[in-house]
Amino acid sequence: RMTDRSIGTLAALQSELRRTAKRGYATNFGESEPEISGVAIAVDGPEPYALAVSEPRPRLAPARVQVLVDEIGKTVRLLSDASAIGH
Numbered sequence: 001r002m003t004d005r006s007i008g009t010l011a012a013l014q015s016e017l018r019r020t021a022k023r024g025y026a027t028n029f030g031e032s033e034p035e036i037s038g039v040a041i042a043v044d045g046p047e048p049y050a051l052a053v054s055e056p057r058p059r060l061a062p063a064r065v066q067v068l069v070d071e072i073g074k075t076v077r078l079l080s081d082a083s084a085i086g087h
Contacts, residue, residue, distance in 0.1 A: 002031065002032050002033075003030055003031060003032065003033070003034050005029060005030040005031045005034075006031045006032070007031065024041065024069075025039055025040060025041045025065075025069050025072075026039070026040045026041075027039055027062075027065060028040075028054075029057065029060075029062065030057055034057075035056055035057050036054050036055070036056065036057060037054065037055060037056070037057045037059075037060035038052055038053060038054035038055070038060070039052065039053055039060070039065055039068050039069055039072065040052035040053075041069065041072050041073065041076065043076050045080075051072055051075065051076055053068060053072060
């Protein structure tokens with residue numbers, strides 16, 4: 001465990017991975033750095049990648065996660081569109 005908020009067991013990790021897959025994004029509220037929170041979205045495609053955003057914990061409250069997920073989604077669409085133009 002990296003912090004007291006880190007997932008500490010295999011069962012807890014498996015449960016969190018199921019929740020992440022169901023909702024379509026991952027969250028981190030002080031699990032790797034005590035005062036940092038983040039949201040990440042996996043992007044499928046010919047070369048899959050993830051796009052993640054992190055902020056100080058006070059700025060990324062759980063209630064704000066969906067807004068950030070929506071903004072990340074818009075960014076992914078813009079990047080995909082820009083990539084398609086070049087091909």
